[in-house]
Amino acid sequence: MTVVEVRGAHKRFKNTRALDGVDLTLKSGEILxxxxxxxxxxxxxxxxxxxxxILDSGEIRIDGEILSLDRISELVAVVHQEPQVWLNxxxxxxxxxxxxxxxxxxxxxxxxxxxxLNRIGxxxxxxxxxxxxxLAVRQRVEIARALVRDARVILLDEPNSALTDDESQAxxxxxxxxxxxxxxxxxxxHRLAELVKHCSRVVVIRDGRVAVELTGAQLTExxxxxxxxxxxxxxxxxxKSASDSLIRRKTLISTSRWSDAQGSFSNISLEVTQAEIxxxxxxxxxGGREMVSALGGMRSYSGEITIADLEDKGxxxxxxxxLSANRTEMLFHNMTVGDNLVLRLKDPIIANRFxxxxxxxxxxxxxxxxxxxxxxxxxxxxxxxxxxxxxxxKVAIAAAMASxxxxxxxxxxxxxxxxxxxxxxxxxxREYADRGRAVIVFCTEAPEAFELxxxxxxxxxxxxxxxxxxxxxxxIFSFASALAKLELIDVAEHYSNKSAVLSxxxxxxxxxxxx
Amino acid sequence: MASIKVESPGKRKRGLALDQLRTVGLVLAIVLSGLVFxxxxxxxxxxxxxxxxxxxxxxxxxxxxxxxxxxxLGEIDLxxxxxYGLSATTLAVLWLGGGAxxxxxxxxFALMAALLxxxxxxxxxxxxxxxxxxxxxxxxLGFLSLAQGSExxxxxxxxxxxxxxxxxxxxxxxxxxxxxxGSQLPLGIPIQVGWLAAMLCLFLFxxxxxxxxxxxxxxxxxxxxxxxxxxxxxxxxFVVFILSALMAALAGILDFSYVGSVGPNSGGSLVFPVIxxxxxxxxxxxxxxxxxxxxxxxxxxxAVLANGLALLGVGAFAQLLFVGFVTIGxxxxxxxxxxxxxxxxxxxxx
Numbered sequence: 001m002t003v004v005e006v007r008g009a010h011k012r013f014k015n016t017r018a019l020d021g022v023d024l025t026l027k028s029g030e031i032l033x034x035x036x037x038x039x040x041x042x043x044x045x046x047x048x049x050x051x052x053x054i055l056d057s058g059e060i061r062i063d064g065e066i067l068s069l070d071r072i073s074e075l076v077a078v079v080h081q082e083p084q085v086w087l088n089x090x091x092x093x094x095x096x097x098x099x100x101x102x103x104x105x106x107x108x109x110x111x112x113x114x115x116x117l118n119r120i121g122x123x124x125x126x127x128x129x130x131x132x133x134x135l136a137v138r139q140r141v142e143i144a145r146a147l148v149r150d151a152r153v154i155l156l157d158e159p160n161s162a163l164t165d166d167e168s169q170a171x172x173x174x175x176x177x178x179x180x181x182x183x184x185x186x187x188x189x190h191r192l193a194e195l196v197k198h199c200s201r202v203v204v205i206r207d208g209r210v211a212v213e214l215t216g217a218q219l220t221e222x223x224x225x226x227x228x229x230x231x232x233x234x235x236x237x238x239x240k241s242a243s244d245s246l247i248r249r250k251t252l253i254s255t256s257r258w259s260d261a262q263g264s265f266s267n268i269s270l271e272v273t274q275a276e277i278x279x280x281x282x283x284x285x286x287g288g289r290e291m292v293s294a295l296g297g298m299r300s301y302s303g304e305i306t307i308a309d310l311e312d313k314g315x316x317x318x319x320x321x322x323l324s325a326n327r328t329e330m331l332f333h334n335m336t337v338g339d340n341l342v343l344r345l346k347d348p349i350i351a352n353r354f355x356x357x358x359x360x361x362x363x364x365x366x367x368x369x370x371x372x373x374x375x376x377x378x379x380x381x382x383x384x385x386x387x388x389x390x391x392x393x394k395v396a397i398a399a400a401m402a403s404x405x406x407x408x409x410x411x412x413x414x415x416x417x418x419x420x421x422x423x424x425x426x427x428x429x430r431e432y433a434d435r436g437r438a439v440i441v442f443c444t445e446a447p448e449a450f451e452l453x454x455x456x457x458x459x460x461x462x463x464x465x466x467x468x469x470x471x472x473x474x475x476i477f478s479f480a481s482a483l484a485k486l487e488l489i490d491v492a493e494h495y496s497n498k499s500a501v502l503s504x505x506x507x508x509x510x511x512x513x514x515x
Numbered sequence: 516m517a518s519i520k521v522e523s524p525g526k527r528k529r530g531l532a533l534d535q536l537r538t539v540g541l542v543l544a545i546v547l548s549g550l551v552f553x554x555x556x557x558x559x560x561x562x563x564x565x566x567x568x569x570x571x572x573x574x575x576x577x578x579x580x581x582x583x584x585x586x587x588l589g590e591i592d593l594x595x596x597x598x599y600g601l602s603a604t605t606l607a608v609l610w611l612g613g614g615a616x617x618x619x620x621x622x623x624f625a626l627m628a629a630l631l632x633x634x635x636x637x638x639x640x641x642x643x644x645x646x647x648x649x650x651x652x653x654x655x656l657g658f659l660s661l662a663q664g665s666e667x668x669x670x671x672x673x674x675x676x677x678x679x680x681x682x683x684x685x686x687x688x689x690x691x692x693x694x695x696x697g698s699q700l701p702l703g704i705p706i707q708v709g710w711l712a713a714m715l716c717l718f719l720f721x722x723x724x725x726x727x728x729x730x731x732x733x734x735x736x737x738x739x740x741x742x743x744x745x746x747x748x749x750x751x752x753f754v755v756f757i758l759s760a761l762m763a764a765l766a767g768i769l770d771f772s773y774v775g776s777v778g779p780n781s782g783g784s785l786v787f788p789v790i791x792x793x794x795x796x797x798x799x800x801x802x803x804x805x806x807x808x809x810x811x812x813x814x815x816x817x818a819v820l821a822n823g824l825a826l827l828g829v830g831a832f833a834q835l836l837f838v839g840f841v842t843i844g845x846x847x848x849x850x851x852x853x854x855x856x857x858x859x860x861x862x863x864x865x
Contacts, residue, residue, distance in 0.1 A: 334736035334803035351726035
């Protein structure tokens with residue numbers, strides 16, 4: 001019997017309170033679900049629990065004892081979306097790393113390690129190179145490594161976001177086995193249906209605290225969905241629909257028979273008009289995110305995309321500007337705020353036609369953007385890294401808007417951003433759309449889609465499942481539960497008529513290697 | 516998921532101070548080592564020796580400026596030393612005849628051919644790096660060997676000396692050849708110092724005053740972001756690798772002109788000092804950071820050491836030791852200062 005107790009956990013990163021007094025108990029034998037909107041502190045909690053991060057105050061006791069970081073990271077294992085394993089080694093060798101038990105001779109697999117492989121159901125592929133194995137096998141190897149070092153606590157952080165249905169089902173079955181064997185198991189996920197199906201207890205983390213604990217009959221999807229957005233209630237979500245000033249709205253972009261080259265989505269017809277904000281919503285792996293990055297030119301596709309010409313192009317006009325979800329992928333940390341803002345601009349503005357920089361223009365242009373979008377900085381000459389996360393996000397969006405694209409694509413516009421900046425970013429995007437341009441955002445959170453979009457397209461398994469208009473819903477709760485229901489149908493289909501598969505399905509390579 | 520990382524607003528000042536600290540440190544190191552040499556050999560600060568020093572660093576400086584742009588992009592060009600030798604040898608073989616070729620051509624064509632060879636290698640380096648996506652370390656290492664081999668095959672490993680060649684080139688050609696790298700400007704300034712100054716201006720403007728330099732910093736600092744912002748990454752890589760190769764060729768030809776002869780495997784030992792100068796000058800091998808003034812100071816420090824140690828009569832072999840120590844020492848010092856400055860990070864990694 002193992003018990004993990006978290007008491008009064010506080011953790012802050014400079015200006016952000018990531019954990020603000022978390023109290024939580026994890027017991028062996030049960031699967032604890034952890035849910036929460038982005039930026040609520042789930043990731044920080046996982047890192048703190050696994051000894052990757054030190055608490056500012058508060059304590060973590062495992063079986064009543066406060067342990068050193070090293071000891072914690074031995075006892076607690078995290079199964080990541082991207083398993084931390086060695087692709088250049090075989091399955092068996094992966095278990096041996098760090099547990100070699102030999103100094104002069106090449107390590108060989110020990111009896112315990114072999115037993116773990118057996119238990120996990122991958123001993124038949126022990127000599128297969130991990131690079132040739134599927135993601136599901138890699139995840140199992142990561143779990144196996146944890147079991148070899150006798151970890152008592154297993155945290156699964158969005159473990160099945162990139163797995164196929166069969167693979168995730170097998171993973172969840174194994175998760176139940178671990179719990180039954182007396183391990184402490186916790187599951188962090190966005191998929192509400194899975195929380196309800198697999199967890200006996202679910203905590204919702206909001207603003208760095210445990211907002212609510214749901215068990216038994218209370219544990220339903222709509223209850224979780226309601227709790228996830230409850231924090232938004234007091235903030236008086238005021239939806240603004242698209243401005244009516246444009247009487248005749250032109251279709252700006254349309255696609256036909258539009259399919260991803262790698263099969264993430266197929267045969268999509270999408271139309272977006274001027275002054276419209278469209279939110280694409282879908283769980284990881286649904287193809288929604290891939291659609292946005294394909295529109296942004298970052299993935300190859302087949303089919304047709306038509307972009308209409310704008311009459312009022314504005315300066316520096318480009319057709320499409322794209323912003324990825326990862327802030328570090330969009331910004332230049334070795335440059336100043338001003339340089340980041342003007343970087344997408346071209347000839348007449350920041351340089352003359354001989355390529356000579358016009359430093360005065362850069363300065364005034366950047367200052368104008370800083371004022372226009374109220375980016376909080378001591379001046380455009382500051383390094384980008386001096387800004388808060390929210391302001392960096394605003395810089396990225398402002399830089400894209402400065403090139404006046406007909407279509408602005410933003411993946412998760414407010415990921416990792418504080419509430420105040422969120423509001424400002426929504427306003428920025430709405431004002432931009434009101435200038436007669438189209439905005440497409442990819443959202444993972446119901447409140448964001450509700451507040452921001454005129455139209456919400458739900459993507460499932462590479463196809464449009466449904467379209468919701470937030471204005472048809474009286475409040476965020478009804479909207480969120482409508483979204484959750486759409487997902488529920490999907491997950492219900494996942495689990496119907498499928499027999500339990502204990503060991504993960506082999507990839508073709510694994511089969512080849514066995515033969 | 517990315518954690519929210521917020522850094523204190525004092526960072527800008529700290530960043531600037533670090534930059535200035537490095538510059539001040541380099542200038543101090545140059546002045547101090549100069550004073551030490553002066554105290555031992557009073558000839559060190561004589562105008563004659565200073566001009567000699569500047570002339571001797573011109574090849575290093577010219578190549579280092581271009582290398583800095585390559586490193587700013589996050590790439591590296593190891594083939595510069597070999598291109599230096601191959602260009603001079605190509606010029607010599609085509610112009611003077613002999614070697615592996617049964618014919619010879621007028622000087623101006625030979626010169627153009629020598630530069631074209633460099634452009635071709637630079638373009639090939641860029642092609643392999645940006646299209647085939649081979650790491651530039653490997654691609655340029657390959658061309659180091661290819662260029663060296665071609666040089667030896669082309670010249671039959673012999674030495675060329677235009678002034679004593681048979682048949683003797685025309686006087687006009689010889690004169691022009693001599694003016695390139697061996698003549699003097701007014702006030703007794705070697706023309707190579709003039710070339711160094713000209714290239715310094717060119718690269719100073721290119722790096723710090725043009726859209727080209729601005730975008731180089733961006734591409735090197737974050738290639739993914741540059742792709743998202745649709746910057747012309749591939750084109751810039753071609754330009755930079757070709758510039759690097761061209762500057763190596765220029766340096767090789769100028770030194771050939773100054774020395775008056777070119778032998779097999781010349782320039783082979785230049786790669787290390789060139790990269791060392793850039794790195795001592797504060798550029799990051801990860802890309803995104805680096806300045807031309809810094810590179811100039813880095814090259815100057817290396818030249819001062821080489822010159823001073825030679826005055827003291829320290830042999831060439833021992834000089835190699837010094838250059839190695841200084842390079843490692845400078846970069847270590849830089850790293851340590853940076854870590855001290857960043858120590859107040861709240862993030863604990865185990």
